[in-house]
Amino acid sequence: MVTGAAGSIGSEICRQIAPFRPLAIVGFDEAETPLFHINNEMAKGFPYIAFYPEIGSIASRGTLKRVIQHYRPSILYHAAAYKHVPLMERHVFAAVETNIFGTWNVAREAAENGVDDFVMVSTDKAVRPTSMMGATKRAAELLIRALQTEYSTRFAAVRFGNVLGSNGSVVPIFKKQIASGGPVTVTHPQMTRYFMTIPEAAQLVLQAFSIGKGGEVFVLEMGQPVKIVDLAKDLILLSGLQPERDIEIQFTGLRPGEKMFEELNLQDEDLIPTSHAKIRSYVCHQNVDAMQIKSFLLRLKSIVEGQEVANLVLLLKELIPDYNPGAELLKTALSIKRYDADLEKIPGHRGENGAPAAVNGMPAALLN
Numbered sequence: 148m149v150t151g152a153a154g155s156i157g158s159e160i161c162r163q164i165a166p167f168r169p170l171a172i173v174g175f176d177e178a179e180t181p182l183f184h185i186n187n188e189m190a191k192g193f194p195y196i197a198f199y200p201e202i203g204s205i206a207s208r209g210t211l212k213r214v215i216q217h218y219r220p221s222i223l224y225h226a227a228a229y230k231h232v233p234l235m236e237r238h239v240f241a242a243v244e245t246n247i248f249g250t251w252n253v254a255r256e257a258a259e260n261g262v263d264d265f266v267m268v269s270t271d272k273a274v275r276p277t278s279m280m281g282a283t284k285r286a287a288e289l290l291i292r293a294l295q296t297e298y299s300t301r302f303a304a305v306r307f308g309n310v311l312g313s314n315g316s317v318v319p320i321f322k323k324q325i326a327s328g329g330p331v332t333v334t335h336p337q338m339t340r341y342f343m344t345i346p347e348a349a350q351l352v353l354q355a356f357s358i359g360k361g362g363e364v365f366v367l368e369m370g371q372p373v374k375i376v377d378l379a380k381d382l383i384l385l386s387g388l389q390p391e392r393d394i395e396i397q398f399t400g401l402r403p404g405e406k407m408f409e410e411l412n413l414q415d416e417d418l419i420p421t422s423h424a425k426i427r428s429y430v431c432h433q434n435v436d437a438m439q440i441k442s443f444l445l446r447l448k449s450i451v452e453g454q455e456v457a458n459l460v461l462l463l464k465e466l467i468p469d470y471n472p473g474a475e476l477l478k479t480a481l482s483i484k485r486y487d488a489d490l491e492k493i494p495g496h497r498g499e500n501g502a503p504a505a506v507n508g509m510p511a512a513l514l515n
Contacts, residue, residue, distance in 0.1 A: 271306050
């Protein structure tokens with residue numbers, strides 16, 4: 148079973164699993180049209196494999212239970228997630244609902260229904276996170292490590308760098324900008340990222356399944372990080388044009404939650420070689436047990452229900468001490484706290500219909 152099966156990574160995992168001729172592949176996703184397309188592609192390219200498209204959200208534990216109990220998968224690849232950093236800085240509770248609670252739902256149902264192996268797609272943005280996306284993915288890593296102590300299912304996480312050609316990646320964006328005559332927009336001249344291709348990323352997920360003993364975080368050996376501006380220049384040159392002469396490069400500044408440089412491991416993580424030359428394993432010394440995680444999730448649920456941005460940041464920092472929230476998110480959290488406190492002094496501030504002072508972490512007055 149593959150969650151997020153209609154996405155860039157999930158669909159490639161399905162393609163790479165198929166040649167090994169499993170009895171069946173269950174593709175789980177809430178995106179109807181992309182799931183329709185990968186279903187057609189699998190039927191045409193791999194007619195000897197039973198591919199079952201299942202529409203559903205990982206936020207619905209009941210749906211997950213029904214699907215897992217019906218098909219009884221032995222291996223589950225969890226690729227469903229929200230991944231766009233600036234969007235998740237603005238929609239922090241959506242990031243929590245999907246990346247944390249969604250992962251918890253999938254992992255618990257997998258463990259309780261006899262799935263042998265669970266492999267989660269994570270990100271290098273989970274290392275010393277500065278974004279809500281990175282912090283929620285790091286929390287998800289800790290969730291599955293805690294579950295490893297309770298269940299016989301083997302849990303592993305796989306950290307990716309940026310995936311070339313994936314949905315929303317920088318290369319398709321640059322290509323469109325070049326095709327329209329520019330400018331090509333780069334956040335900062337010193338911005339660097341690790342890159343891999345979609346097939347490489349999917350291979351790492353499959354290899355993690357074969358190597359993992361339980362509780363590991365795997366990372367592909369990705370060589371040296373690449374300057375984004377150099378990537379932009381190369382794409383312009385490959386298009387038969389000259390940077391700055393034919394296509395202008397504009398620097399737009401770091402977006403909320405973005406880092407200048409990405410890292411692949413934490414200081415307290417030990418590098419361990421694996422049987423695969425291009426895969427490294429990190430074992431973190433931060434011990435988080437299942438009871439601690441369950442307590443964290445109960446508090447988190449209350450915060451999400453109350454749409455409390457400031458408390459969300461504080462709770463994530465409690466679980467992830469090296470989480471360094473972005474300035475824009477901190478500003479939002481603090482301004483909402485002050486705004487709500489001031490609003491309480493105004494009679495009838497919630498309006499005749501009882502509308503809340505804040506919606507999705509933003510003051511309601513600012514949304515009108």
